[in-house]
Amino acid sequence: MKSKSSNITVKEREFFEKLKNGEPLSVSEIEKILNCKRTSVYNYLKRLKDKGVVFKETMIKNKVYYSLEEMQATENTMEYFPMTFDILRKYTIVQSLQSNPVEKEKLRKKFSVYKPNERRGDGERVILDVKLTHYYDLLKSLVCEEKEIELNKHDNKYYLTGKEIPFIWKLDEDKMETIYAELENIPPKSPYDKQLFSIYQKLSLLRGNIDNRLPFYDHYLVYGRRTNAFNENHKFLKEFSNYDFKNKILNIHYKSDKEIDFAVGMIVYNSEKDKLYLLGENSHEKNIERKYTIINTDTIDHISETEKLNCCYNTKYYHDMVERMFSISVEKPVYVLVEFDNILNIKRKIRQLKAKRKKSDFKIQDDKILYEDEISGLSDFANYLRQFGKSVRAIEPAELKERMRATVERTLMRYEEE
Amino acid sequence: MEKYVNPYLRLQLYSGLLVNDYATLSIDEDYNQGLPIKRLHEITGIPLNVIREDIVIMLKWQSRCSIVQADLKLTDSVLGYILEFDFDFLNEEDCAWLSKIEELYDRLMEDGFPDELEAMFIKGELDEVPLYIENNGMFHVPLTVDEWKALNFYKAKESVWNQESVKFKKNYSDTYVIKDSYLFHYNYDNLLKKLELINQAISNKYYLTANYKTAKSKMIEIKFMPVKISYDSTENLYYVLCVYKEKIMAYRLDHILTLKIFSRSESEEEVYDESLFDIYPNVWGCCFSESPEQVKIKFYNEANVWNKVKRDLECRTNGKLYEKDGYLYYEDVVYGIHKLRSWIYGFGSSAIVIEPQSLRDSIIESLKERNEFLKDRK
Numbered sequence: 001m002k003s004k005s006s007n008i009t010v011k012e013r014e015f016f017e018k019l020k021n022g023e024p025l026s027v028s029e030i031e032k033i034l035n036c037k038r039t040s041v042y043n044y045l046k047r048l049k050d051k052g053v054v055f056k057e058t059m060i061k062n063k064v065y066y067s068l069e070e071m072q073a074t075e076n077t078m079e080y081f082p083m084t085f086d087i088l089r090k091y092t093i094v095q096s097l098q099s100n101p102v103e104k105e106k107l108r109k110k111f112s113v114y115k116p117n118e119r120r121g122d123g124e125r126v127i128l129d130v131k132l133t134h135y136y137d138l139l140k141s142l143v144c145e146e147k148e149i150e151l152n153k154h155d156n157k158y159y160l161t162g163k164e165i166p167f168i169w170k171l172d173e174d175k176m177e178t179i180y181a182e183l184e185n186i187p188p189k190s191p192y193d194k195q196l197f198s199i200y201q202k203l204s205l206l207r208g209n210i211d212n213r214l215p216f217y218d219h220y221l222v223y224g225r226r227t228n229a230f231n232e233n234h235k236f237l238k239e240f241s242n243y244d245f246k247n248k249i250l251n252i253h254y255k256s257d258k259e260i261d262f263a264v265g266m267i268v269y270n271s272e273k274d275k276l277y278l279l280g281e282n283s284h285e286k287n288i289e290r291k292y293t294i295i296n297t298d299t300i301d302h303i304s305e306t307e308k309l310n311c312c313y314n315t316k317y318y319h320d321m322v323e324r325m326f327s328i329s330v331e332k333p334v335y336v337l338v339e340f341d342n343i344l345n346i347k348r349k350i351r352q353l354k355a356k357r358k359k360s361d362f363k364i365q366d367d368k369i370l371y372e373d374e375i376s377g378l379s380d381f382a383n384y385l386r387q388f389g390k391s392v393r394a395i396e397p398a399e400l401k402e403r404m405r406a407t408v409e410r411t412l413m414r415y416e417e418e
Numbered sequence: 419m420e421k422y423v424n425p426y427l428r429l430q431l432y433s434g435l436l437v438n439d440y441a442t443l444s445i446d447e448d449y450n451q452g453l454p455i456k457r458l459h460e461i462t463g464i465p466l467n468v469i470r471e472d473i474v475i476m477l478k479w480q481s482r483c484s485i486v487q488a489d490l491k492l493t494d495s496v497l498g499y500i501l502e503f504d505f506d507f508l509n510e511e512d513c514a515w516l517s518k519i520e521e522l523y524d525r526l527m528e529d530g531f532p533d534e535l536e537a538m539f540i541k542g543e544l545d546e547v548p549l550y551i552e553n554n555g556m557f558h559v560p561l562t563v564d565e566w567k568a569l570n571f572y573k574a575k576e577s578v579w580n581q582e583s584v585k586f587k588k589n590y591s592d593t594y595v596i597k598d599s600y601l602f603h604y605n606y607d608n609l610l611k612k613l614e615l616i617n618q619a620i621s622n623k624y625y626l627t628a629n630y631k632t633a634k635s636k637m638i639e640i641k642f643m644p645v646k647i648s649y650d651s652t653e654n655l656y657y658v659l660c661v662y663k664e665k666i667m668a669y670r671l672d673h674i675l676t677l678k679i680f681s682r683s684e685s686e687e688e689v690y691d692e693s694l695f696d697i698y699p700n701v702w703g704c705c706f707s708e709s710p711e712q713v714k715i716k717f718y719n720e721a722n723v724w725n726k727v728k729r730d731l732e733c734r735t736n737g738k739l740y741e742k743d744g745y746l747y748y749e750d751v752v753y754g755i756h757k758l759r760s761w762i763y764g765f766g767s768s769a770i771v772i773e774p775q776s777l778r779d780s781i782i783e784s785l786k787e788r789n790e791f792l793k794d795r796k
Contacts, residue, residue: 091426192572272600409789411767414770
């Protein structure tokens, strides 16, 4: 029963999501979702009815199916998952990791949870009103079900994941006022504006101001491309975190007809393409030229876990790969040398580019700018160079020159056809 | 607005709002410390009965932990929070009722949670009593992973934030990384001071004076009353806009070297025609004062061109984007045709200009020059 009670909130959420989606559910289906007995289901439904939830009961083939009547516009408390002792206990465990990750055995010793032969009242401990078995149940719930904590197998320490429980940023008054004043001036639809606005709203609340709008919203005229996908990343990541992708190879079906046994090296959000990608390795491919793969998460149809181990997650190789790629690519990096006309905005753009690219450099020679770099993804780099029109000339490598030349030739042909 | 259906988020919210250190900022100046349940409900929108039940559970658990602390003889040990009533706030005329509450609260910490107290909470009889949590004068701001990453890019240069950022990185099992666009270079430290001043000037109709570097690198002094700020999210460029003789003037923010308030507007009646800005979806590169030109461009359906075009043109609400005969067409009136040309070049052979003829001719000429150059270099 104790282990079940620590699971109930997660199960309730699943039940509630199905109801909100309009799914009629039989009692036996609800039993399976909530992982409890029939009597408990009836008690749970009664508690919800007492809170004002109105169910529609439909008889289909001698079985009663429950679905939701239209929700009350206000004061619908069903949506609010209850606070329980176990929530408070788990929150206390999570808070202890806010300052630092903690080794496995040292975590327990932060709390008033003692092993049988351990001396009580020894040292300062955070109070937890549970015995050892229940403590381990709470930890298991946090690690395996709610995934709010993760045990890193390399250093044997517990880390926060930030999945549902946010990190606490502690600010004194001066810092809070400074960042509040700065966030007031962030223009709408600038990069990451939704997240920055959310922080602004939180700070507003702490300052006793519940006005939701940015004060200078009407001052701005914004145009240019939007980055909407970043705001949706969390939806995919929430589902994906149900798989042990850090430690296990996944079987992934994508682009309708492709299937791969995939070892995830890294998950990357590319802001230029406004997409979330998986970088990793095809575990069956021995040829080093072909084994590295990118999967656009939008194209994934189905995922399952295999029993094979993933040894390449978050390794230095993938960090270096992300550093070298111009946009998104797993190609081997190549040396590039490009000449630009030193006019108008070109110098500003090259300066910006150099600030982003660690291995790049540029020199100004009279009316020319020479830019060199080590780039993975010549196709993306070529796309970038095209915007400069005749003010850019690729010098190395030959492949880049040939791409630029072929584009010019093809474009001319298309103009002649038109 | 956040709904706080997640109980963990509600716990963090209560920790943040039920502050007890009013030497600095108070959430609500009507209270000495903390907030009552009724006020929490008004500020957050969380239903009253949810907050009541949350507080009851928190106090019950606090009571249980006090008993554990006494049993284990733990000293200086910590509960995640200490939730207290601010009895001093209550009206002394209700002293019989007040004594009863105080007595029940004392029992809570020693004998467990009294049923009578729970009933009072659930019925709403204690909705007006302020509650607070010890928080040592610090404000607790909960950050999701996405918010932390966004703040990381925004505050990239500032050293204070860098320390915090390192801490976040150390504590978190990071799930994804951001490959930021090569288009963006953040220099928010300098930029935000200017934006703050300009926003002030727009709100209060102040004139500003600035040292400004022109396109030809000449330094000039300008005086202007800003009316809008334009932001080009593709180029990551900010412009301050003003109106002079019924024309929109645009000054690049990164070319403004010094900026200060010059004076308030001399006439309260100084107005401009707002409809001047109706053309902004047609303006490229903030070239408001250039002559408009009708354009028509054809896009081939290859690579990811169509998706990229639709994304880039989402803001061009005065134009037409439509499919015909297997191609995507964009028709619009454009101010700043040379900026549009750079954008078209970025699509290589997948974008062909149909109109205007002048733009089409200049692109073809440029292509021919490049073709000759590349042939020579072969």
